[in-house]
Amino acid sequence: MGFLTKRSFSGGIHPPSSKNATKNSAIITCPLPSTVVIPVSQHIGAPSKPIVEVGAAVKTGDLLTEPGGFISVPVHASISGTVKAIEPRPHPLGNDVLSIVIESDEKDEWNSSIGPQKDYLQLDKQEKIRRIRDAGIAGMGGATFPTHVKLSPPGDKPIDTFLLNGAECEPYLTSDHRLMLEQPKKIILGMQIIVSILGAQNAGIGVENNKPDAIKVLRKTIADLGLPYKVYSLPVKYPQGAEKQLIVAVTKRAVPAGGLPMDVGCVVQNVGTAMAVYEAVAEKKPLVERVVTVTGKGVKNPQNVLARIGTPYSALLEFCGGLEDNVGKIIMGGPMMGLAQASLEIPVIKGTSGLLILDEKFSKKPQEITCISCARCVDVCPMKLVPTILAKKVKYNIFDSLEKDNVLDCIECGSCAYVCPSQINLVHYIKYGKHQVMKARKKAG
Amino acid sequence: MSAFKELTKGIYDQNPVFKQALGLCPTLAVSNSVENGLGMGLAATFVLVCSNVIISLIRKLVPAKIRIPVYIVVIASFVTIVDYSMNGLFHELHKSLGLFIPLIVVNCIILGRAEAFAGKNNIFLSLLDGIGMGLGFTLALVLLGTIREILGNGSFLGIPVIGASFKPVLIMILPPGAFLSIGFVMGFFNWIENRKSN
Amino acid sequence: MGVEQLFIIAVGAIFINNFVFSQFLGICPYIGVSKQLDSAVGMGAAVVFVMTLASTVTWLINEYLLQPSTKNLFFYIFSLDEPPDLSFLTTIAFILVIAALVQFVEMVIQKSSPALYKALGIFLPLITTNCAILGAALINIKKEFTFIQSIVHGSSAGIGFSIALILMAGIREKLELADIPKSMRGIPIAFIMAGLMAIAFLGFSGLKLGN
Amino acid sequence: MKDVLKIGGILLAITVIAAAALSGVYSVTKPLIEDAKQKEQDAALTVALAGADTSGIYKVENEEYVYYEGFTERERQNLIGYAFITSKYGYSSDIVTMVGVDTAGTIIGIKVLSQQETPGLGTRIAEKAYGETKTWVQKQFEGKTAMGCAVDKDGGSIISITGATISSRAVTNSVVDGYKKFNEFITKK
């Protein structure tokens, strides 16, 4: 309804926000875990390659791997101690991934090169981008796409607009919200760095208007720093934070189907990423910790926790008072797009925005029945697809026309499955369909 | 294949209507009563048998290129014969079968048999094939006619067979009834086949 | 009156006496070529085209060659004493003419428009044995339509057939994604669907257009 | 070229054989067909003019009007009445009937020649009820004075079919109309 709310996109849903449990709890630092498990792949792209050996002593911030290609970032030791093992360990994505296990010496000695850098803004563009890559920054909004790649758009795609994504539209999660309240200055300065890299004329932050305090704080910080950035107050609607939807809401530009934000002159980064960029460029601090919202009915003390990368869930949860008895499901991320986790020994990674613990009642899904063509999924799809037809075709193994039906444009936001009264997990089918289409594409060369 | 097989295959195994979905138009159009079905079935059988025989007889004389036109001429001649004879002898029946008598000429079964069988086999087998297929077609029409007439009119061959308290399901003798009956009968045969193969 | 009459013939042939749902003509291609929407559209276009053409040509043949009237060309050419009644050749003449016509159209399209040929070509041979074409021609004669009326009737009947075919194809594509009982899949369910469509088309019966 | 000639020749030969055969069939069946058509026409007339000799019915035809005269004898003796065709739009079609009247205007017989009313409703005008030997029109009209016919809803004595008053009324009024026209013509003559 473009004419009712000025800044938004069509489609979308309004799930209960469920953020009250943690939105007022300040970020607390999690005690150092006794071991951390650091997977060599925490981003989209080629895995990085270990450069340490078992038995090596490492300090916090030490480089553990080197990038495995252009679209790749290194990982760093998040505590000081000894490398205990380099072996496949369970990964949040569900498979086992080569990981570097470090046993803490409980001293947390940091790599000595880390510290405030003078005149960092005057560095040349390439140096800033190098520092970002060396810090191992991958997008913290969930997609974990290497940030240095995003910040090096090809020459034929001039960028005029940079948007910071503070929407945090997923229910339950409050990590970005707290970060905006508690670290506004670092975020804005990080934004300043990014804008300087991109040479963008316009820059702004999009925040859902259920976080008025964050909007106020950001506006004040920007004013204090004398920067020209805008803060956009956006209506509450999922997936407001999806980048195409954010861009259209703020700039009215529609990213072409199958295209990227840079096709319309935009780059979008998460607020956490901005802060990490600041720390990387201005302090040479690698990405070794992040804010994780630990929440849900199944955990005793829901709160926002600053945790080292590699902290096993068990340690994190213990810090939050432990689990209730009726735990049914543990989800990395939010309830809409997050991944259900199979074990408590899986570690926090760069993209872990939250850990959501649902009780049993919430976890069991009702039996899927047949589609009644109610069109709810069609009405809510922010990409204007027809999810019911996509899912049906997949179910009956008809893949050849899927690509023509634009299946690849699905952003897997889950809105369709959320509203389906027949409990059909449309995203599940659609993901499989995408997979088949990609496979067929590859085969066709 | 034995001669006996040629004669009987059309009745069930290769029934032109139910198994091959041929000759559907007349089947649907005239199966609103048993009498119509029977009349149409026999008329088509006559054409089928005669054209099968003639075509098998002349198959060696006809060059491949003009096979189809020749078949059509042969078939059309017999159709016209049936058309006029029925008009003279069974005027009422001819009237209620209407357009569908001349349309036997395009009945897919007949040209189909000419192509698939009579053009390749000797007279004797072609004769049996014609009789068998014609019989199968007739039986299909009579079966559908029976279902539709009993349900839709409460009668069989015009004779009331269900008590007066039965209110006929009129729709069965209207066009929708034709489609529904043939659909369910075909489904029933499929069901039998499926059960057999299990 | 004239135009109104044509309108009545057209609406009658498309909706009220739809070839498929009430006349039972062209059922084989209707069931056979309605599995996919694209081919249904192609077939529909081909049928409209051929049916119009066939109505035109057969009407002329009937009027000037077969009927025993003073317009009969044989009567002139051979200066016969009395116009010959060749109406017993109707069936043969019509079917041969239609077959030849389809061949001819196929050739012309192939030469003149390869694109159109690609779209319609495969359907044309199917049409020869389609009783709807011959049916339309025979109805024109039986109802004693004038030349213009025959053309309108022929094309409208073709359009009515195409509508039925295209609606059915849309639905059958959707039925591919349905849990139809095994024995009913394929042709049986197509017939059931046709029956239900015919029920819906009963809604057009008794349309009172003229007077 | 030779090939074409040969093929054309065969085709022509077959067509000629077929045409010859058909013209034979035609000449044999033609009288039969005409006979049958006549009989059909007669069937209606024998109902409308019950009592007349089948070969004692004559068509009277001129530019604007057609009717039939029925005699008990073949040689135009003993006129029992006249038959005419009349029609009116009913519920969804023209209902065409043949009506026979005696010289006093009393209906001898009546038959519906064509109609396309709603099956189960309007079509019942031409149907026999279960166990009856006469159709609804026969039962209602035979023996009544043509001029005075009207359905019960309009205050007359023709009992209309429930749910099909419109069809019933159309037949009734067409009988009256038809008779009026016939009478006008007869008296003019």
Place this chain on the structure above:
Amino acid sequence: MEKKLFVSSSPHITDRESVAKIMFTVIAALVPAGIGGVYFFGPKALWVILVSVLASVATEAVIQILMKKPVTVGDGSAILTGILLAFTISVQVPLWIPAVGAFFAIAVGKQVFGGLGFNPMNPALLGRAFLLASWPDYMIRFDLARPRGGHLAGIPINIDGITEATPLNVFRQLRDIYSNTTEFTGVQPDVHQQIDTLTSSYTSIKNLFIGDVGGCIGETSALLLLAGAAFLMYKRYIGWKIPFGYIGTVALLSWIFGGKTDLFSGNILFFVFSGGLILGAFYMATDMVTSPVTFRGRILFGIGCGVITVLIRQVGGYPEGVCYSILLMNLTVPLLDRWNRPKVFGKVKK
């Protein structure tokens, strides 16, 4: 501790709607109209509804058992089909009529296609159309001999004997007399005025709105049907596109063509509130299974229903066209959906 953790794909929450909840809410919304039907047409109406519902549910259950499928009568869709079927038939039918109709609706209209969600056409309306074609003599019996519902706005027309004493049928008959296409030799003083009284008088419209007229069990009371529909719209179980597209089209075209003889003189309220339009537009054209899923498709669907309804009402073989127009438009649903796919986000017009 090793507890079994559930692992399933995202999303992990839903809005807790279910098909059963939707169906039973629609059933609840129809209850007032049902009570209205029983009030206007007497206790037999209740029997008709019960027989229809029982036959629907039994047919569905038996077929599912025979085909060794899970029995899903608990989802309420068969109950709803039964109720809607009963709502579209006259109270004067013998009780086997709703039973046979419900059997056809469920068996041929729904289960042959695989059951809930797969049927291309509206089962309840198919049931009705089947009954109307098979036993028209029963199906059009709407005479006025019943407790209430006997008014036709106090029209002085000699209406008692007319089998089909419903507003639309009486209108058609009067207008035919007026324009002389039908003869009516009975004494009819002032047809012109009768038509005006029927279509425009306050009493007539009021009776139509309340439901105090002849017609099918559940269709007469616009008031009660609209109350239920408002509730469903509030709950977002039915949208606005189909019903408003439908009724708007009927209103417009009826205004243009619904006059006695001249154009632009039809009374909109009369045509909107009479017949099955309100029931059809809000509860039957909106059946999600048999209506388009796309935005434009739904609007066109509503408009198409409206056009056909007015066509049949004005020149068709039936006084009312709601049933057939919805069934006919059901046939176009796959095409409407296919040709009106939303433009994918970011797809540029060519």
